[in-house]
Amino acid sequence: MIRVVIEDKVYEVEAGTPLGEIYQMAGVENAVGGKVNGKIYDLQTPIREDANIVPIYKSDPESLEILRHSLAHIMAQALKEIYGKEKVHLGVGPTTEEGFYYDVEIEGVRLSEDDLSKIEEKMREIIQRNYPILRRELDREEAIKLFEKLREKYKLEIIKGISPDDVISVYEQNDFVDLCRGPHLPTTGMAGAFKLTHISGAYWRGDSSQPMLQRIYGMAFWDSKELEERLKFYEEAKKRDHRKLGRDLEFFIIDEDVGPGLVLWLPKGGIYRKILEDYWREEHLKRGYQFVYTPHIGNAKLWQISGHLDYYRPNMFSSMQVDQEEYFVKPMNCPFHIAIYKSKVRSYKELPLKLAELGTVYRYEMSGVLHGLMRVRGFTQDDAHIICTEEQVEDVIHQTLEFAISMLRDFGFEEFKVYISTKPEDAIGSPDQWQLAENSLKKAVESMGIPYQIDEGGGAFYGPKIDVKIKDAIGRLWQCSTIQFDFNLPERFDMEYVGPDNKRHRPYMIHRALLGSIERFTGILLEHYAGALPVWLSPVQVRLIPIGEAHMDYTKKLENRLKEEGLRVEVDDRDERLSAKIRDAEVQKIPYVIVIGDKEVSQGKISVRSKKEGNLGSMSVEEFIKHIKDKIKSKAP
Ligand SMILES: [Zn+2]
Ligand SMILES: [Zn+2]
Structure with a gap:
C-alpha cells in the first residue's frame, strides 16, 4: 500500500x-x-x-500540456490513416508554448500547407470516434519487437537511448500506438480546439548529418474563442515576419553558400544601418564614451585568462593555428577592451572610463535554432565596458539605464519591463560588492519610475544585472538592453587604477549593450513597424513617380531639390504602369510617394501620399520639405 x-x-x-x-x-x-x-x-x-x-x-494551464500532447498523437494517427501506416515514420512530437508539433517522415510525400486542412479533417474524425487512450508499460524487449513490427525506425532509436531503469510506456488509441511517456487525455473525444498552422523542415535529432523530417505545427486550446484570438495574433505576427520583410525591403539575405546564421546586408539595409550607427555614435559621444576598434580573432591565452575557454567553449567556433599558436574568433569583445584599459597605468582621474565598440562577434548556435536576424552566428553588439571606482558605481548605473531607455524611446518604443537578477548561491565577489551593485541597480530603476521585477538569485556568478525588455506593437516582449556587473574579469586580468592615495585599487567593471545586437534589434524594429520604419531610419524616404516622359524634367529638378536637403530620394522611371509603381512603393513601405503629372508640372505644387498618414493633399515643395524634416528631427515613429 x-x-x-x-x-x-x-x-x-x-x-x-x-x-x-x-x-x-x-x-x-x-x-x-x-x-x-x-x-x-x-x-x-x-x-x-x-x-x-x-x-x-x-x-x-498545466492541462493544456495534456491536451496538446494528445493532439500530437491524434495528428500522427491521422497521417497514418491518410498516407498509410507503413509509409509514415514518426520522430518526436512534443508540446510547444501554444500547441504541439510532430516530426515525421512520409515516404514519397512532401507535404505542403495545402495538405493541412485534409489532415485537420481526419483529426476531427478521430476525435469524433472517441477512442479511449490507453497506457501500456512494456519491457525493453517487447518495446523493440513492437516498434520493429511497426517499422518505426526513429522510435527504435529512442528506445535504445532510454536507460534500463526507466519505464517504457506506449499509448494506444484504436490501432495507433506511440512510444510515449504521456501525459494524455483519457479519450480522443475530449480534445479541444486546434488548428494546424505550418510546416517546416527539421533534422532528426537536430543534427544536419541526419535525415530531414517534416515538422507539422499545430496550435491548441480548450476553448475555441481562445484559439481564434491566438490565431489572429499568430497571423498578425506572420505578416510582420522580419525574414519576409527583410526580402521585400531588400534589407538582408542569408545565403546557405555563405553559411547559415551569417547575415549579408544589402544596400538598402546598409544605408539604414549606417544611419542607425551614426545616431548610436553621436549619442555615445555626447555621453563621454570613447570608441575603440578591436580584432576579430585573439590568442587562446587571452581566452584562457578571461575564462572563456573553461566556461564558454561550446559557444565558440573551433580554433585556428597561427604561427604555432592557437587563436579563436571572438565570441565577446570584453578581453580586448580590458587589454586597452591595461595598456597604461590608469589614474582615478580617468574614471569612469567608457570604451565603446560596435563589435562583431561570432557564437556557435545549433542550426535548428537559427532564425532570421533574431538568432544568428555572427552579429554586432552595441557594446561598451565601463570601468569605474566604487564611489562612481551609483551614478554610472543611473546614467547608463537612462541612456538605454532614452535610446529605445528614440526608436519609438514606449513600454518597458525591467528585470534585476541578484546574487546566486555560488558567486564570487564580496557581499559588500554585491550589495552595492544590487542597490545601485534598484535605485536607478526606482528613480526613473519604471516598474521592475526581481529575479532573486538569477544573476550570473560574477555579478548582478539589469535587463530591459521592450513591448512591441502586438504586445510581445523583446530583451534589448543589459547592464551587467562583473566582479570576475577585473580579478582575472588584474585590472587596477591608482587612487588619490597613490595606491593601487581594483576598479568596478560593467558590461552593457543598449540595443543588444544590431541584427536582432533590426529584426525587432522590422516586426514592430511591420516594415514601415520611421522616416529618419527609412533607406528611401521619398519616391518620385513621373507619369510620363513629359514630367521627367520637373521630376529631376524636384529630386535634386530634395537631395540638397539631405533627403533620400528615388525616382521610379521604369517602364511600368503607374499602378504597379505605386504598389511597389507600398510593398517597400516607402514613407512618402509623390506622383508627378501635368497638374504638378503646371502648378508647381505636389500631392503627397504618406504611408502612415494617408493623403496629405497638395502642397508646395517647400511645405513638404518642412513637413518631412520635422518628422525626421522628432524621430516620429
Ligand atoms: Zn506522446
Ligand atoms: Zn563585455
Whole structure:
C-alpha cells in the first residue's frame, strides 16, 4: 500500500493504482490529470509510490500540456490513416508554448500547407470516434519487437537511448500506438480546439548529418474563442515576419553558400544601418564614451585568462593555428577592451572610463535554432565596458539605464519591463560588492519610475544585472538592453587604477549593450513597424513617380531639390504602369510617394501620399520639405 495526499486528505491505495481510479475513490471529478510530486501525470498512469497529488482541471494551464500532447498523437494517427501506416515514420512530437508539433517522415510525400486542412479533417474524425487512450508499460524487449513490427525506425532509436531503469510506456488509441511517456487525455473525444498552422523542415535529432523530417505545427486550446484570438495574433505576427520583410525591403539575405546564421546586408539595409550607427555614435559621444576598434580573432591565452575557454567553449567556433599558436574568433569583445584599459597605468582621474565598440562577434548556435536576424552566428553588439571606482558605481548605473531607455524611446518604443537578477548561491565577489551593485541597480530603476521585477538569485556568478525588455506593437516582449556587473574579469586580468592615495585599487567593471545586437534589434524594429520604419531610419524616404516622359524634367529638378536637403530620394522611371509603381512603393513601405503629372508640372505644387498618414493633399515643395524634416528631427515613429 502507498499513501497519497489529495487536497489535505490522506488515502491508502494499492501501489500501481492509476491516478484516475484514485480520483474516483477520493471523489475528485472533472480532473484531466494531476501534479504528482510536482510532475504532470495523466489519469491512466499508475501511482507507485507515496505521493502528494494536486488535481489538474481544464482551467489550469498545466492541462493544456495534456491536451496538446494528445493532439500530437491524434495528428500522427491521422497521417497514418491518410498516407498509410507503413509509409509514415514518426520522430518526436512534443508540446510547444501554444500547441504541439510532430516530426515525421512520409515516404514519397512532401507535404505542403495545402495538405493541412485534409489532415485537420481526419483529426476531427478521430476525435469524433472517441477512442479511449490507453497506457501500456512494456519491457525493453517487447518495446523493440513492437516498434520493429511497426517499422518505426526513429522510435527504435529512442528506445535504445532510454536507460534500463526507466519505464517504457506506449499509448494506444484504436490501432495507433506511440512510444510515449504521456501525459494524455483519457479519450480522443475530449480534445479541444486546434488548428494546424505550418510546416517546416527539421533534422532528426537536430543534427544536419541526419535525415530531414517534416515538422507539422499545430496550435491548441480548450476553448475555441481562445484559439481564434491566438490565431489572429499568430497571423498578425506572420505578416510582420522580419525574414519576409527583410526580402521585400531588400534589407538582408542569408545565403546557405555563405553559411547559415551569417547575415549579408544589402544596400538598402546598409544605408539604414549606417544611419542607425551614426545616431548610436553621436549619442555615445555626447555621453563621454570613447570608441575603440578591436580584432576579430585573439590568442587562446587571452581566452584562457578571461575564462572563456573553461566556461564558454561550446559557444565558440573551433580554433585556428597561427604561427604555432592557437587563436579563436571572438565570441565577446570584453578581453580586448580590458587589454586597452591595461595598456597604461590608469589614474582615478580617468574614471569612469567608457570604451565603446560596435563589435562583431561570432557564437556557435545549433542550426535548428537559427532564425532570421533574431538568432544568428555572427552579429554586432552595441557594446561598451565601463570601468569605474566604487564611489562612481551609483551614478554610472543611473546614467547608463537612462541612456538605454532614452535610446529605445528614440526608436519609438514606449513600454518597458525591467528585470534585476541578484546574487546566486555560488558567486564570487564580496557581499559588500554585491550589495552595492544590487542597490545601485534598484535605485536607478526606482528613480526613473519604471516598474521592475526581481529575479532573486538569477544573476550570473560574477555579478548582478539589469535587463530591459521592450513591448512591441502586438504586445510581445523583446530583451534589448543589459547592464551587467562583473566582479570576475577585473580579478582575472588584474585590472587596477591608482587612487588619490597613490595606491593601487581594483576598479568596478560593467558590461552593457543598449540595443543588444544590431541584427536582432533590426529584426525587432522590422516586426514592430511591420516594415514601415520611421522616416529618419527609412533607406528611401521619398519616391518620385513621373507619369510620363513629359514630367521627367520637373521630376529631376524636384529630386535634386530634395537631395540638397539631405533627403533620400528615388525616382521610379521604369517602364511600368503607374499602378504597379505605386504598389511597389507600398510593398517597400516607402514613407512618402509623390506622383508627378501635368497638374504638378503646371502648378508647381505636389500631392503627397504618406504611408502612415494617408493623403496629405497638395502642397508646395517647400511645405513638404518642412513637413518631412520635422518628422525626421522628432524621430516620429
Ligand atoms: Zn506522446
Ligand atoms: Zn563585455
